Amino acid sequence: MQIASLARLVEQLERLPGIGHKSAQRLAFHLLNLSEKEAESFLDAVREAREKIHECAVCCNLADQELCPVCRAGNRDAGLICVVEDPRDVMALERTREYMGSYHVLHGTISPMDGVGPEQLRIKQLLTRVAEHDIREIIMATNPTVEGEATAMYLSKLLKPFDVPVTRLAYGIPVGGDLEYADEITLRRSLEGRSRIE
Amino acid sequence: MQIASLARLVEQLERLPGIGHKSAQRLAFHLLNLSEKEAESFLDAVREAREKIHECAVCCNLADQELCPVCRAGNRDAGLICVVEDPRDVMALERTREYMGSYHVLHGTISPMDGVGPEQLRIKQLLTRVAEHDIREIIMATNPTVEGEATAMYLSKLLKPFDVPVTRLAYGIPVGGDLEYADEITLRRSLEGRSRIE
Numbered sequence: 001m002q003i004a005s006l007a008r009l010v011e012q013l014e015r016l017p018g019i020g021h022k023s024a025q026r027l028a029f030h031l032l033n034l035s036e037k038e039a040e041s042f043l044d045a046v047r048e049a050r051e052k053i054h055e056c057a058v059c060c061n062l063a064d065q066e067l068c069p070v071c072r073a074g075n076r077d078a079g080l081i082c083v084v085e086d087p088r089d090v091m092a093l094e095r096t097r098e099y100m101g102s103y104h105v106l107h108g109t110i111s112p113m114d115g116v117g118p119e120q121l122r123i124k125q126l127l128t129r130v131a132e133h134d135i136r137e138i139i140m141a142t143n144p145t146v147e148g149e150a151t152a153m154y155l156s157k158l159l160k161p162f163d164v165p166v167t168r169l170a171y172g173i174p175v176g177g178d179l180e181y182a183d184e185i186t187l188r189r190s191l192e193g194r195s196r197i198e
Numbered sequence: 199m200q201i202a203s204l205a206r207l208v209e210q211l212e213r214l215p216g217i218g219h220k221s222a223q224r225l226a227f228h229l230l231n232l233s234e235k236e237a238e239s240f241l242d243a244v245r246e247a248r249e250k251i252h253e254c255a256v257c258c259n260l261a262d263q264e265l266c267p268v269c270r271a272g273n274r275d276a277g278l279i280c281v282v283e284d285p286r287d288v289m290a291l292e293r294t295r296e297y298m299g300s301y302h303v304l305h306g307t308i309s310p311m312d313g314v315g316p317e318q319l320r321i322k323q324l325l326t327r328v329a330e331h332d333i334r335e336i337i338m339a340t341n342p343t344v345e346g347e348a349t350a351m352y353l354s355k356l357l358k359p360f361d362v363p364v365t366r367l368a369y370g371i372p373v374g375g376d377l378e379y380a381d382e383i384t385l386r387r388s389l390e391g392r393s394r395i396e
Contacts, residue, residue, distance in 0.1 A: 002267060003251060003260055003261065003262045003266075003267065004262060005243075005246050005247045005249075005250045005251060005262055006247055006251055006260060006262070008243045008246070008247065009243045009244060009246075009247040011243075012239060012240050012243040012244075015240075016225055016228055017224055017225065017228050018221060018224060018225075023216060025286060025289075026215055026216060026286075027214055027215065027216075028247065029284075029285065029286065030214055030215050031244055031247070031248065032247060032248060032251055032260070034248075039244070039248055041210060042210050042213075042244075043241055043244060043245065045203075045206045045207045045209075045210040046207060046210075046229055046237070046240075046241060047241065048203050048206070048207075049203045049204055049206065049207040049226065049229070049230060050229065050230060050232075050237055051203075052203040053201060053203060053204055053230055062201055062204060062230070063201065064201045064202060064203055064204070068201075069200060069201065086227075087227065088223060088224075088227065091223075
């Protein structure tokens with residue numbers, strides 16, 4: 001009992017991240033049951049996003065104009081750069097409504113296991129930016145994983161000649177977390193980074 | 199920090215069943231990062247499946263020809279009809295490799311809460327089929343939910359005048375399940391349906 005075009009659709013949906021065979025089937029049936037209008041909206045959204053979205057000329061974040069919304073905003077401190085792996089990290093940091101500097105999106109981490117070297121990341125763009133502009137501080141906000149750490153270390157070495165302070169996001173126990181379930185490395189880092197209660 | 203076409207894509211993806219906001223973002227970034235060729239394969243698969251797939255002229259299962267693969271196969275017993283809610287239920291039953299009869303797909307259950315009445319289901323087609331062909335047995339294989347049960351009851355009443363035996367899939371404890379965790383209704387049904395060990 002095989003219907004070729006259905007099998008092909010399920011196979012395509014299975015390639016999406018986090019979608020297994022059962023979910024792919026469910027999505028396929030959903031897409032088949034959409035009205036003509038709904039299906040067009042769906043396909044248009046994919047097409048349009050792919051056509052319009054590219055990387056910001058300054059920070060390599062996603063953008064539908066020359067600059068991304070952060071670089072376009074008038075109220076951001078361009079002297080402060082927060083280096084992140086992924087555009088989603090920009091969104092996460094923006095949600096804090098705390099950070100008013102700019103970003104630099106690497107689009108990945110150095111990961112020899114996955115065949116990703118420094119040349120695949122937006123490192124050249126970062127160095128050019130630091131060389132050409134007056135940067136006061138660079139905050140490394142790569143993920144606290146082996147690859148994220150290694151990338152942050154690698155970048156901080158590359159940035160040394162520019163004599164710009166390079167900092168790292170604090171490690172520690174997550175707010176609302178449970179000490180009992182924190183791993184020992186996190187706890188150790190959280191001890192090292194302890195601060196005085198004022 | 200809003201990029202209109204990205205927000206639109208995420209919004210479209212969030213409408214898919216089982217996809218929340220975070221997953222929709224993840225899928226959106228995946229779709230943006232596809233190569234031109236991969237993206238075309240994806241969009242084509244959706245378009246093609248929607249164009250080619252319709253309902254089987256006999257059993258209302260999904261089909262890319264006039265008849266679905268089951269109705270087309272030469273080795274199936276057309277005198278036996280298994281009534282299911284959904285094309286996925288056909289796939290599940292086919293995986294057993296046990297059932298060699300035919301199907302009838304209702305495309306839903308009677309559910310007044312969701313505004314689904316008998317006229318939205320493929321009931322007329324089932325009655326026509328039973329009236330015009332020599333059917334020996336109709337197996338109700340709707341889901342063991344309130345709506346599935348009610349639909350099976352409703353259908354068996356409608357089918358009464360045709361004088362065809364209507365049966366129901368057995369209820370009981372699932373194989374590999376645990377008595378301790380079985381609900382009392384399942385256990386009661388499983389007691390009622392007990393069979394002699396030969």
